[in-house]
Amino acid sequence: MEILHEKKLKFLEEMANVIRQDIIKMLVEAGSGHSAGPLGMADIFTALYFHVLNHNPKAPDWEKRDRVVLSNGHICPVQYATLAHAGYFPVKELMTLRKLGSRLQGHPHRKSLPGIETTSGPLGSGLSQSIGMALAARLDGAKHHIYCLMSDGEHNCGNTWEAIMFAGKNCLNNLTAIVDRNNIQIDGFTENVMPLESLRDKYEAFRWNVLEVNGNDITEFVAAINEAKATYEKPTVIVCHTIPGKGVSFMERDYRWHGKPPTKDEAREALGELRTLHGRIMSEHE
Amino acid sequence: MLNQEIGLNPKIFDPKIEERPTRDGYGDGLFLAGAQNPEVVALCADLKESTRVEGFAKKYPERFFEVGVAEQNLAAIAAGMGISGKIPFISSYAVFSPGRNWEQIRTVISYNDSNVKIAGAHAGISVGPDGATHQALEDIALMRVLANMKVIVPCDAIEAQKATIAAAKIWGPVYLRFGREKTPVMTGRETPFIPGKAEIFWQSKKPQVVIIAAGPIIYEALLAAKELEEEKIGSIVLNSHTIKPLDEKKILEVSEKYGAVVSVEEHQVAGGLGSAIAELLAKHNPVPMEFVGIQGVFGESGSPKELAKKYGLTATDIKLAAKRAIRRK
Numbered sequence: 001m002e003i004l005h006e007k008k009l010k011f012l013e014e015m016a017n018v019i020r021q022d023i024i025k026m027l028v029e030a031g032s033g034h035s036a037g038p039l040g041m042a043d044i045f046t047a048l049y050f051h052v053l054n055h056n057p058k059a060p061d062w063e064k065r066d067r068v069v070l071s072n073g074h075i076c077p078v079q080y081a082t083l084a085h086a087g088y089f090p091v092k093e094l095m096t097l098r099k100l101g102s103r104l105q106g107h108p109h110r111k112s113l114p115g116i117e118t119t120s121g122p123l124g125s126g127l128s129q130s131i132g133m134a135l136a137a138r139l140d141g142a143k144h145h146i147y148c149l150m151s152d153g154e155h156n157c158g159n160t161w162e163a164i165m166f167a168g169k170n171c172l173n174n175l176t177a178i179v180d181r182n183n184i185q186i187d188g189f190t191e192n193v194m195p196l197e198s199l200r201d202k203y204e205a206f207r208w209n210v211l212e213v214n215g216n217d218i219t220e221f222v223a224a225i226n227e228a229k230a231t232y233e234k235p236t237v238i239v240c241h242t243i244p245g246k247g248v249s250f251m252e253r254d255y256r257w258h259g260k261p262p263t264k265d266e267a268r269e270a271l272g273e274l275r276t277l278h279g280r281i282m283s284e285h286e
Numbered sequence: 287m288l289n290q291e292i293g294l295n296p297k298i299f300d301p302k303i304e305e306r307p308t309r310d311g312y313g314d315g316l317f318l319a320g321a322q323n324p325e326v327v328a329l330c331a332d333l334k335e336s337t338r339v340e341g342f343a344k345k346y347p348e349r350f351f352e353v354g355v356a357e358q359n360l361a362a363i364a365a366g367m368g369i370s371g372k373i374p375f376i377s378s379y380a381v382f383s384p385g386r387n388w389e390q391i392r393t394v395i396s397y398n399d400s401n402v403k404i405a406g407a408h409a410g411i412s413v414g415p416d417g418a419t420h421q422a423l424e425d426i427a428l429m430r431v432l433a434n435m436k437v438i439v440p441c442d443a444i445e446a447q448k449a450t451i452a453a454a455k456i457w458g459p460v461y462l463r464f465g466r467e468k469t470p471v472m473t474g475r476e477t478p479f480i481p482g483k484a485e486i487f488w489q490s491k492k493p494q495v496v497i498i499a500a501g502p503i504i505y506e507a508l509l510a511a512k513e514l515e516e517e518k519i520g521s522i523v524l525n526s527h528t529i530k531p532l533d534e535k536k537i538l539e540v541s542e543k544y545g546a547v548v549s550v551e552e553h554q555v556a557g558g559l560g561s562a563i564a565e566l567l568a569k570h571n572p573v574p575m576e577f578v579g580i581q582g583v584f585g586e587s588g589s590p591k592e593l594a595k596k597y598g599l600t601a602t603d604i605k606l607a608a609k610r611a612i613r614r615k
Contacts, residue, residue, distance in 0.1 A: 069366075110369065110398050118369060119398040125362040125390050132366020133375075135351065139327070139372070161389070162359035 001052055004222050009050065010285035012218050015085060016046040017278045020247045022081040022094055024270045027261035028174030030098040033106070036257040037151065038078035040182050040215070043239060045082040047218045048147065052225050054069035057087035060114040066144050067117050067133050071126020072151035072180070073107040074259075080104050080113075087113040124157025127152060127177060131167055134175040145229065146175045153185030156194045161206075167235045175229045177208075177237040180215065182244040184255035203237050215240025247274050287515070288508075289486050299512060305468035308502060309407045311443035312464050313338025315450025316405075320346050326373045326454055329353055331360045336466075337377035337407040339571075357383045359401070361390040368400030373454055379413075380406030380422030380463060382431055388428055395459050396432040400441030403453045404429070408466040410501070410552035411580065411597055421585040427557025429461040430530050437530040438481060438498040438550075439463040439559075442471045445527060448479040451470040456481060465552075467590050469502035484533035486540075488512075490520030494615075495608045496540045498524045499550035500559045507550045509601035514608060521608060532562050538570055546611035547575045550604055555579040574614035576607035 002008070023038045048068060049055070055065045063110050070079050077097060084091045089103070096102035103113045107121030117133075130148035137144055154160055167175055179199070187193050196202075203210045209231045213220040221240065228236035244258070245251025248270040251262075262270055288294055297303050320326045320342050327349045330339045334352065343350035353360045357378055364374035376383060383403055384391050395402045410423040429437050436459065438453065440446035446464060453460040478485060487504065488497075488511040495514075499507040506527055511521045522540055526533060541547050547567065549560030555577040562573055580597055594600050 025538030118366065119394055122393050123387055125358070125365075125394050128359045128390075129366035129369075129394055130358075132363040132364075132368070132372075133370050135327075135363070136367045136370035136372050139348070159356075159358040159362065162354075162356035163362070166353060166356070166359055166363070 001226070004051065004219060006285065008128055009218060010281065012046050012050055013077050013281045014278065015050055016042045017247070017274060017281060019046060019078065019081045019085060021271055021274050022209070023077045024267050024274070026081065026094050026097045028264060028267035029095050031261060032098060033077060033261050034074045034152045034259050035261055036184060036251055036254070037072065037075035037180065037182065039251065040242040040244045040246045041075055041078050041149070041180055041248070043216050043218050044178065044221055045078050047221050049082045049086045051222060054144065057115065060088060064142065064144055067130070067146045069126045069130045069146065070108055070120055071148055072123060072154055073120035076108045079108065083115040089113065121141060123151065124159035127160055127163035127167070128271050130175055131163055131172060135170045137174055148175065148177045150177055150179050152179060152183065152190050152196055155199070158189060164203065164206045164208065172235045173232050175235045175237065178224070179237060179239050180242055181239050182242045182252035184244050184258050186258050188255050199239055200261060207234060209234040209236040210239065211236060212239045212241065214235045215242035216246050247277055249273060287489065289489055290566050292478060292485055293474040294487065295472050295474055298470070298472055298508065303480070304471045306443035306471055307465060307468050308440050308443055308446040309338045309466065311440065311446025312407070312450050312462065313341050313406055315447040317341045317345065318447070319451050319454035320349065322451070323329070323373065323454060325371060326375065327367060328366055329360055329374055329376045331355055331357050331378045331383065333378055333407070337405065338379040339377050350473050354378070357387040357461065358390050361387040362394050363404045365390070365394035365398055365400040368402040369398065373401055373403070375403045375405055377405040377407060379407035379420060380425040381420055384425055384428050384461065385422060396434045399434055399458055401457060402459050404459070404461045405464060406461065407464045409463045409600070410465055411585040411593045412552060413466045414590045414593060415587050417587040418584040423554045423580050423585065424557065425463060426529055426551070426553050430557065430562060434459055435530065436460045436481065438526070438528050440527055441502055441504045441525055441539070442469060442473055443475045444471060444477070444483065445474065445479055449527065452479065454483050463501065465502055470505045472505060479527070482528045482531050482533060483527040484524050484536045486522060487525050488521065488523035490515055490522070492520040493522045493544045494520050494612050495546040495548060495609060496522045496524060496544050497548045497550060497604060498537065498559070498563055500526050500529055501552055503550055503552045503599060506599065506601045510604035510608065513601060513605055519608070519612070526559060529559050529562055532566060534566055537563060537566060541567060541573050542571050545554055545573050545615050547573055548578060548604060548607045548611050549575065551579040552599060553579055555581060574611045576611045577603050578607050
């Protein structure tokens with residue numbers, strides 16, 4: 001991974017903004033889907049695909065590529081938008097999200113779209129699948145890294161903790177979990193639905209290395225990725241504190257935006273805000 | 287009479303016939319598949335010895351993964367390995383896998399088309415004294431309904447070994463079902479085993495009924511056929527070890543020819559082998575059909591023999607069903 005220069009950082013922040021705008025356009029066109037999670041994770045997805053990963057969008061099956069598993073598949077609009085801008089498939093295809101015959105299924109499917117490593121959606125099984133990939137890589141003596149993106153809500157699932165226990169036992173240092181700690185799930189705030197804190201203590205008790213960052217700060221996130229890759233004796237989890245709905249003021253931090261798309265009017269307003277934000281990014285870096 | 291052409295055990299009706307559990311055949315098959323292909327890996331959920339994975343685990347410790355009592359994790363880890371070039375075999379009791387982890391099997395193995403082999407041990411009511419909690423009577427139905435999934439129920443230890451080796455060579459998800467108890471070894475090394483191809487084990491000169499079975503219970507079907515023969519009632523016994531894909535051609539051919547069918551399985555009659563056959567016949571050639579199996583109830587503790595008698599899984603039950611089917615022609 002190259003050093004994150006100021007110029008690259010500006011490019012990444014701009015790209016994240018473009019991806020946020022595409023997410024809004026995709027969701028309003030689809031008429032269903034999740035808004036808050038994808039917007040909150042746009043910075044992390046951009047950082048991964050445009051800076052962190054060793055991958056080749058023109059050869060999505062390249063054996064030595066790093067793997068990204070999206071365990072909380074419902075935020076796939078952000079992954080689709082990022083993959084398209086990274087060159088995995090045409091950007092115009094984004095507008096087919098959730099439509100009949102589309103490669104952009106409502107939840108990601110391995111066999112539908114290049115760049116999707118595995119099928120996900122039902123929560124709680126992505127970390128286990130990532131473990132399988134990490135074990136296979138270890139058996140093959142392969143050097144690629146597996147990144148598993150997870151939601152905080154899916155830490156309600158028993159399967160998630162089975163996987164956390166297993167990865168700790170087996171010291172899977174080629175695996176990094178990235179948890180979107182945005183504090184919301186469908187029924188409300190995570191700490192009301194089913195308290196998760198202290199996530200740090202829980203992971204540490206299961207023999208993981210725990211890092212915490214502002215998940216909307218690309219510099220902080222990239223630094224944590226570097227630290228995770230330099231940790232050899234344990235798997236690392238990066239707890240990323242993000243703002244759900246980030247970039248659209250009326251969606252930010254409101255759990256009611258977890259699982260619904262914007263109306264046409266709301267989308268217009270959201271896109272206006274994101275364009276203003278884009279201008280701010282440009283001026284801040286000047 | 288017994289089909290002489292497929293190398294069945296000549297001592298098949300000897301009361302002292304050799305008996306081995308089908309799970310032993312799985313252990314042997316896994317060991318051999320591991321030797322044949324370095325990509326074969328085994329995962330187990332705290333039942334290494336009783337699911338017979340121990341031999342593989344000792345020989346190939348680097349390819350064996352103990353997951354603990356966590357069947358959802360078992361299935362989903364295997365899914366990740368199966369799309370990364372490995373051929374994972376996951377072993378547990380059938381009530382737990384594919385019972386407890388069905389959604390993981392559905393989504394991340396079956397829909398995901400991951401190359402995972404699921405071994406469900408201790409299946410059927412014959413697990414006995416452990417009681418209904420541990421008697422998997424629904425696993426075939428759970429697996430049969432999944433797109434991309436193949437379902438194989440071997441009849442004895444030798445066939446179990448062949449089925450396991452064959453599963454390692456088939457691309458995609460396969461469910462293999464095994465029993466706990468020692469059961470008669472009916473087939474021989476030479477007996478053909480081709481996934482998806484049913485074999486005639488018994489053929490009378492003038493069959494009046496076709497008995498189609500899967501699993502060790504086919505032994506009861508053979509006993510029934512022999513007794514029917516003594517009563518001058520001819521039959522065919524077909525070993526339909528592969529329930530999905532069903533050998534449609536063979537089943538249609540014999541059912542059309544002889545006009546009455548009895549299905550025999552150690553599973554709920556809803557959703558299992560009998561249902562698969564009935565779906566086929568209803569579409570192409572409806573004939574009178576009787577279903578020997580568990581009739582929509584849970585089992586209980588007891589010896590395998592006592593349970594088979596109480597729940598209607600003996601040669602006598604099959605005989606009566608055959609006569610009922612013939613009467614309905």
